[in-house]
Amino acid sequence: MFTRQIDKRLKTTFILFGALAAVTGLSAYFGLHPRVSDVGYRPEQPVPFSHKLHAGDLGVKCMYCHNTVEQAGHSAVPSTSTCMNCHTAVLPESPRLEQVRESSKSGKPIEWRRVHKLPDYVNFNHSGHIRAGIDCASCHGEVETMGVVTQMHPLNMGWCLDCHRDPVNMVVPAREISGIFMGMKTYEEVADMWANEPPTWGDGKWLSTWRTPDKRMLTWKAPSELDSAAIQAAMQAHEEGFLGVGVTQHTFLADGPAADGMSVPKKPALGPENCGSCHY
Amino acid sequence: MATSSKRRLPIFLVIIAGVFIVFWVGLLSGSIMWTSDQPPLMVIPDMDNQSKVSPQEQVNYFADRSADRAPLEYTIPRYAEFYRATSIAEAEEMYSNSLPSSEWILARGKNRFETFCAVCHGAEGAGDGTIGERSATLKPPSLIAPGALTLGYTDAHLFHIISMGQNIMPGYRDKLKEVDRWAVINYVRSLQRKHLGEDALQQAHAQPEADMAMNEGEDMTDANAEGEQQ
Numbered sequence: 001m002f003t004r005q006i007d008k009r010l011k012t013t014f015i016l017f018g019a020l021a022a023v024t025g026l027s028a029y030f031g032l033h034p035r036v037s038d039v040g041y042r043p044e045q046p047v048p049f050s051h052k053l054h055a056g057d058l059g060v061k062c063m064y065c066h067n068t069v070e071q072a073g074h075s076a077v078p079s080t081s082t083c084m085n086c087h088t089a090v091l092p093e094s095p096r097l098e099q100v101r102e103s104s105k106s107g108k109p110i111e112w113r114r115v116h117k118l119p120d121y122v123n124f125n126h127s128g129h130i131r132a133g134i135d136c137a138s139c140h141g142e143v144e145t146m147g148v149v150t151q152m153h154p155l156n157m158g159w160c161l162d163c164h165r166d167p168v169n170m171v172v173p174a175r176e177i178s179g180i181f182m183g184m185k186t187y188e189e190v191a192d193m194w195a196n197e198p199p200t201w202g203d204g205k206w207l208s209t210w211r212t213p214d215k216r217m218l219t220w221k222a223p224s225e226l227d228s229a230a231i232q233a234a235m236q237a238h239e240e241g242f243l244g245v246g247v248t249q250h251t252f253l254a255d256g257p258a259a260d261g262m263s264v265p266k267k268p269a270l271g272p273e274n275c276g277s278c279h280y
Numbered sequence: 281m282a283t284s285s286k287r288r289l290p291i292f293l294v295i296i297a298g299v300f301i302v303f304w305v306g307l308l309s310g311s312i313m314w315t316s317d318q319p320p321l322m323v324i325p326d327m328d329n330q331s332k333v334s335p336q337e338q339v340n341y342f343a344d345r346s347a348d349r350a351p352l353e354y355t356i357p358r359y360a361e362f363y364r365a366t367s368i369a370e371a372e373e374m375y376s377n378s379l380p381s382s383e384w385i386l387a388r389g390k391n392r393f394e395t396f397c398a399v400c401h402g403a404e405g406a407g408d409g410t411i412g413e414r415s416a417t418l419k420p421p422s423l424i425a426p427g428a429l430t431l432g433y434t435d436a437h438l439f440h441i442i443s444m445g446q447n448i449m450p451g452y453r454d455k456l457k458e459v460d461r462w463a464v465i466n467y468v469r470s471l472q473r474k475h476l477g478e479d480a481l482q483q484a485h486a487q488p489e490a491d492m493a494m495n496e497g498e499d500m501t502d503a504n505a506e507g508e509q510q
Contacts, residue, residue, distance in 0.1 A: 026308065032323055035310035042315040058410040061395045067455045074335040085450045086399070086411050089418035108344045119328035150315055179395035184387045261459045262388060 034154035042150040043113040047099050055144035061179030062136050062143070069136075070181065070263045073125035077112050080104045115149050116140065122157075130180055131266045133190045135172040138163075144177055168198045183265045363443045363453050371440035379462040381470065389467025392460050396452055405471045418448065423468055424475040431472055432484040438465045 002010065030036065054060045063069060065078035080103040087097055103110045116139075118124050129138075136143065141152030153159060163170040173191040174180040182190050306312040322328065333339055337347045356362045365371035379385055394403055402408040405423035412420045423430050430438060442461045445451035456464065472481055 023304075027304075028323075030308035032321065033308075033310070034320070036308065038320040039310060040313045040315045041318075041320055043317055043319075058399070058414070060399050060411075063395050064399060064455075067396075077336055079454075081450070081454075086415075089448055090411060090415040092417075109346045111338055111345065119326070120330040120332065120334065121327050154310070179391065181388060181391040184383055261457055262463070263457075263460075 034156040034159075038154055038156075039151055041115060042148050043115060044148065045112055046110055047112075048096055050147045051143045051149060052145055052147045055177060059177070061177060063179035069126040069130045071127055073123065073127060075126045080110060115151055116155060118155060127263075128266070131263065133174040133180065133182055133185075133194070133265060134167075135174045135180065136178050137172040137175065138170065168194065181263060181265060185265075361453070361458050363458075365440055365443075368437050368440050371443075372434055372436040375436045375439050377435035377439070377462055377465060379459065379466060381466045385463050386467055386470055388460065389463035389465070389470075392456060392464050393467050396455055397464065400449075404475075405468060420449075424471055426476060426480070428472070430468065431476070431481065434485075435462075435465050435469075438468065 055062060065082050066075050067078075068074060068076040080100060083097075083100045084104045087094075087100060091097060099110060102108075130136075139153055139155065141150070143149055171194055173194040174182055174187055176187050185193070303312070333347045335348065338345045339347045342349070351357055365374050393401075393405075397405075398409055399411045400407075400409040400418065400420040401423055402412075402420075406425070407420045407422035409420060412418050421430070422428055433441075439461055441449070442456065442464065443451055443453040452461070469481065
């Protein structure tokens, strides 16, 4: 039909286009995956803050500045006043801290650039993870070694699920540098617990949660264990006016009772039970 | 000539293609990583960025571009803890330590102490924290030295210092809940008991407050109480 020359050219063209389409398609499909496109995001911050210096060298715990993590879903970037806790006395004249002093004086917050961003329809809750003894480094990498914070994990849904299906190899158990409260367990014991008795689906939900009409949460152990000695002791302690600050949040767990309003660790579970656990 | 160049060309191409494929596969699988100052590329953003305000986000609606608003004047957030005392005397009248020194509470106190206090006061309370070493003016006091002022202070007095600050120390009521502050006080007492013995603690509390009065001139709580006056 065609001459030999045209036939050859057509073949070459098809092959070239095919190869081009394949490379483009593969690049788009895999290259835009968050593990390629999101990992490595490392914005320069308005103030050259080094986590390596503060957490790594000086040993300031993560929770000194990010102090909302064990109680709230949102892990707060510290206010300027937190910086000034130390920097009124440490390097009070440093030119690099000019913006911090200015912000402290004027009350206008420093506009830090956000590194780790989940989509707006995701309701990730820090407190549940922190209280289950999952270290910050599980998701954020070892921030105490970073001069400029870099996103180390893709933070996409598949990655979340990977961990929720088989957390043992992905979770970094709570470390001392994070300042995570693990009850009377030492951090070594927490690591042992993660290594030797990882959370399973096996015996149902460990915790069930209700919301009271005033939107505060009541957290209990599994209902089947409500008559256990620990719960009884906690109930009794509460009835005896354990701490009269008028807070009605009761949180009980395996190791024993705590005072009203005190943040307590919880038994890690594989959770979330359904789509609504994260997307609500 | 013709045959040798024909033979060499494919080898050259194969090497190039091999390197290209290895690089590309590494790149696509995420095992080759580089860093970038630019925000991640979003081809299909779906509803990733919604027109709602998340905590601590920047918004253009307000002049200071902060989404977090302070409560209105003369108001406090519902369910928020509100520290009412403005002086040590008031604190001693209003607050008393009703938290038992159980093992659990002390573990909590230890954790909070090591997180918030140890940076200056040192993990054992000896005043040898890492931050103190970085400053010429910062001389955090030891909490466990034989003559430590905190030894003689009442728990409510310590509660007031932790809440409102003293001298260069800022208040920590924004970082430590009331129950955590009491837990820290219990832990500090346990440290003092450990290093100085129960007797020293009892003795210090038996002394009249007058002995301590000379040191109270340093108190700067009024300056720190700004904004919480009701």
